[in-house]
Amino acid sequence: MNTSRALDAIRSRWYVALPVAVVVGGVLIPLAYLLLRAAQADPQTLWDLVARGRTVRLLGNTVGLTVGVLVGTSLLAVPMAWLTTRTALPGRKLLTLLGVLPLAVPGYVMAYALLATTGPYGTLAQTLGLVVPRLSGYTGAVLALSLSTFPYLFLNLRTAFLGLDPALEESAQALGHSRWQVFVRIVLPQLRPALLAGGLLIALHVLGDFGVVSLMRYDTFSYALYIQYAASYDRIYAAGLALLLLMLTAAILVLEARLLKGRLFHQTSSGTARSATLHRLGAWRWVGYAFALSVAGASVVLPAGTVGYWMADSAATGLPWAGLGTALWDSVRASAPAAVLAALLSLPVAYLGVRHASSWTRGVERIAYLGYATPPLAFALALIVFSLGTVPVLYQTLALLVGAYALHFMAEAVGPVRSALYQAPPHLEEAARSLGRSPLGAFMSVTFPLVRRGLLVSMAFVFLSAMKELPLTFLLAPVGFETLALNTWSYAEEALFGQAAPYALTIMFVSALFVGVLLLREQTARPSPSEAT
């Protein structure tokens, strides 16, 4: 019943139709085009590409890295979430902040910090004379990715822990279970949706990651794609790799959906549950502190300290102010329009989803999320192949980069706009219309003032995300375009840690702002776990 109405709303209003078309077309057409190009290749060639041993090894490495990071993040996030929600540990608020702060350290900065700390020329060797083997490969990649992505799981688990009905645990205890048994048999199963949701985000991050695997020189699909692109640009092989990466992503999405099916747990009684009784840790609290502080030390203090150390090293030879200014300007002039564009695109998409909820509008929202789930390297490659094949003028322009940012990060923009729209019930617009306003007039005079704040939050999210984005920038930036992320990465790639430091520091500052916006939003409106980005 709502589909026809949604279609009506789209057909009759260009200002709805246009953005929806841009979102759907912008995400789907390049991917379809990539598929088409690969299909045009000689099947035998394609098969040889896919079936060779290297592909199998890449697949094994990519899956292995994903599994390793999932285990690593769980080991960090589950105890951190439990400590901050279920114990009476003094200073829990501060520990919560420490669990979120690593979001301010992008993976490639984390990788840079690990590389710059270890090895014969690392910080440890220079300051303490302690030579540890330089981290790289699988171990380095797992460490860097786990330390930089575990907050996604931490945030999801926190919400889940806080939402658990303590009566369930108390019932189990009254039935004679020990605390540990209660945790394993009652709490863990209920955490499953949160584990899956957080795990999905992390898996998508690992598949999409380019900075860490390239710095750690670990052979995954993304790394191979980069080598293909940088060294011997073989279009068919690159497209094939991108497709394999896409298929792996699709497989993970399907797997997650299947695992989650029918596993949504609800509180059985309605109304607000009591908050749980907090565990008193006694002497064990020192173990809790030691754990939390070492996690924070590795994920926040280490990168900040490393960057600071190499900053000083760099300052001795003079800070590259000019380069920093150029890089900042390049980052801003690509990220700012992308933020505005993403917010403008997300408004009609969220509006349709909220006001005309139907399978059709959910599809449009899914496509927006698909843009986010698609590994950036594959998405960028699809855009390159597509623009070269259809509108070559667009290739290596700022416009294409801005469009890619906007489509990729739109999912981050939809959430805040959608929550804001829920605050503006449809009757408000209808009241305005019965008082003489046109549909657009009613929206502008009534709904828009109410979603303005949500739009600003959306723009902040997209702007800050685009500022630190590496792979899309790497493949799509116009010639001579040097963003903060590109500089950090390319200096770190050549082990020029001093030169990389000022850029990395700026990136961390930008990312810290992102975390600030995130926390502010958490405080003002508690988002449901499903919309956490």
Next chain:
Amino acid sequence: MDTPILSVQDLSKRFAPGAPPVVHDVSFDVKDGEIFAILGPSGCGKTTTLRCIAGFERATTGTVSLRDEPLSAPGVHVSPEGRTIGIVFQNYALFPHLTVLDNVAFGLDEGPAAARDERAREALEMVGLSGFEDRQPQHLSGGQQQRVALARTLAPEPDLILLDEPFSNLDALLRQETRQEVRELLKSKGMSAVFVTHNQEEALSFADRLAVMRGGQIDQIGTPEAVYYRPRTLFVAQFLGRTNLLLSQAAGTEARTPLGTVGLDREAEGTVLVSLRPEHLSLEAHEAADGTLATVVGRSFKGHDITYRVCCQGNEYLVHTDNRHLYEPGETVAVRPLEPAVVLESQSSPAEVPRGATPEPEPEG
């Protein structure tokens, strides 16, 4: 006869081509200055009817005209902003980012700002909210919010106003008082209004005329008294209050019922179902017996009157009487009808028809 201000003819609404109609061939007129209620259980299509009149929904077939001007007709759909019809929503839909005054002035977009504010102030004064101009709507009580919504709707002087469950968000005490005030306000302005409710008491006391709706169709239209005392169908009889249903053998203007021979409101023949409201029955001591004998099963004292439950041949009946005589449970009494019974249109086979006292009508939602 003067032309009605609102005329709805054969209005139907389907939300999808194959779907069953939510509103099916609904027709009614609203006279100038009249307050018209659409009463029905939730899901009966009353709100959809209202939204078709307001223009938020497109009618699938049928016409809606305001003072003989078609608003909805084949090939015609005047947008909501193009109709001089105001609407008050159940949740009031006050704009949270505007002050009370700006809310009321929202529909007044002609003339200089000062003149608009002046008219808005007048509207606020009319609903007794002078002095609240600069408040934010969310800081007002439910009753005050409702009056702001009413002022906002009345300020542009629409030809007709629509009210969607206007009193259901108020608590019971406030509801009766507000109902009275709003009715007096609308009457003093000579305003025509259509309102929608699931509460039979509200419809009976607020409206000049009402339509009882069920399953997308109108069962009966009439004055509150006519609809209450002479329900056309079993549904109307049950929905407007408790009643006694009697399966009877009619012959002309009389019928043999389980409560003896009773006069009928119209001629009928054969097996019919008739309705007798509890206040149309009385109890007498069985020694002076003139009516059918029954046993008192229960009694509930309501102050101004008493409701007895009596049992007669296995069925229970309700009787409202004044409280001069008290009968104890177990006592044998005579039941005497005071008014002719109302013959209901037969809709199902007699075997499925309920008999005896009907349960309390349940207004959902």
